[in-house]
Amino acid sequence: MKIGDILINEGEKKKFTLGNISGTAFCGRNTGKTLVITAGVHGGEYVGIETALRLIKELEAEKLSGNVIICPVLNTDGFYDGVKQISTSDYKNLNREFPGDEKGTSTQRLAFDIEKYLYPTADFIVDLHGGDINENLIPLIFFPYGSGEDMKNYVGDIASRMSVNFRVGSYASNGLYSYATKKNIPAMLYERGAHGIWSEEDVLAEKKDLYKLMELLGIIKEGHDISINKKQKEIARAEYVEAECDGLWYPYVKQGQRVKKGELLGVLKNIEGEKLQEVAAKFDADILYYTLSLGVRKKDTLTAYGTE
Ligand SMILES: [Zn+2]
Structure with a gap:
């Protein structure tokens, strides 16, 4: 197989760097x-990140029918600086910068390199996320609603076999996975873990799902259970509530909680304690995630909830 101009032979595992991207590629024997x-x-x-690193250690190219390319830390500046969502090199959120720009800022160039080197090789992309340092989240998958019925059905079926209990239809188009689906590459965004913590339990659960994904794509044949997860709900309607101004955020609900239409999900106050914004559920819903930070900026997401 080839990534850019790097050749990886059958049965070979190879570390690579192309432009601003580093990763490890496994070229299957078959x-x-x-x-x-x-x-x-x-x-x-x-x-x-930790799950991707474990897979790099565990996978054996010899045993694969097909290829696996793993890039465990794309936004290295953000990772080493321990910040939420952005790169500290240019303060941009990589998941809002697709399509990229070869002559743009470092994050825009990174997006460009992802499109240039990773998209053309991919039959399927899974982009691993979680609740961020300032969030609590219930494990879920975002999959494309805005890239045609075939794409929705194909990726939705794969998502429905993962262990997470929510798959959320999304119309996003400027992120790594969502822009890929616009280019007709099946892709999904997998979220597990939150608030700057990782646990062995979550890593093992996520790793199991990635092995299932490889089994579903025919890359491994190890007998993983790839049946439909009957507990999983498809969230067809979701609300992403933003702060209307800078303020102090007091959430009243937790991730995974079921709420009724009209129920108060939290309030935004000013420093004097006066109410600036009340957030109430527009319909009966499951809380998908919410922000933990007391201080929030205008347009920060306060909570997201959805229903079937
Ligand atoms: Zn994320």
């Missing part, structure tokens, strides 16, 4: 599909 696993788009979402 031909088959190519799975691209990315993590660390957001440097504080650790479960995905």
Whole structure:
């Protein structure tokens, strides 16, 4: 297989650097599909990063029918600086910068390199995220609603076999996975873990799902249970509530909690304690995630909730 101009022979595992991207590629002994696993788009979402690193240690190219490319930390500045969502080199959020720009800032150039080197090799992309340092989140998958019915059905079916209990239809188009689906590459965003913590339990659960994904793509044949997860709900309607101004955020609900239409989910106050914004559920819903930070900026997401 080739990534850019780097050749990886059958049965070989190879570390590579192309432009601003580093990773490890596994070229199977037998031909088959190519799975691209990315993590660390957001440097504080650790479960995905640690899971990707474990897979790099565990996978054996000899045993694969197809290829796996793993980039465990794409936004290295954000990761080493321990910040939420952005790169500290240019303060941009990589997941809002697609399509990239070859002549742009460092994050825009990184997005460009991802499109240039990773997209063309991929039969499927899974981008690993989690609740960020300032968030609590219930494990979930975002999958494309805005890239055609075939894409929705194909990725939705794969998502439905993962262990997470929510798959959320998304119309996003400027992130790593969402822009890939616009280019007709099946892709999904997998979220597990939150608030700057990773646990062995979460890493093992996520790793199991990635092995299932490889099994579903025919890259491994190890007998993983790839049946439909009957507990999983498809969230067809979601609300992402933003702060209307800078303020102090007091959430009243937790991730995974079921709420009724009209129920108060939290309030935003000013420093004097006066109410600036009341957030109430517009419909009966499950809370997907919410912000933990007391101080929030205008347009920061306060909470997200959804229903089937
Ligand atoms: Zn993220």
